[in-house]
Amino acid sequence: MLTRIVKTFTGAAARAQPDTSPTTPSDAPATLLDGRTKAASQLVRGDVIVIEAGEVVPCDGTVIDGIATVDESAITGESAPVIRESDGDRSAVIGGTRVLSSRIVVEV
Secondary structure, X not given: OHHHHHHHHHHHHHHOXXXXXXXXXXXXXXXXXXXXXEEHHHOOOOOEEEEEOOOEOOOOEEEEEEEEEEEOHHHHOOOOOEEEEXXXXXXXXXXXXXXXXXXXXXXX
């Protein structure tokens, strides 16, 4: 009887899981400064990419131009967006986060 209850509970829990998987940074397309695109997994150190509002940050990097609000909640758990800008303590961006406003240029 106990085995039957456990199986039922386990099956219900499995069905409760969402069917969609989030976009991983390696799946995210990256737009290079010259307009070409490539997969995030193909980026190399020194590449310069442009990230527009609504796009996923494809990999970790440093903002070298622009200022934007970034939703890091998927990574940090913090619900409030953060400001990322060039020059200073707030220039690092994390792959898998989402730019909410403006446009930033990031060096991988």
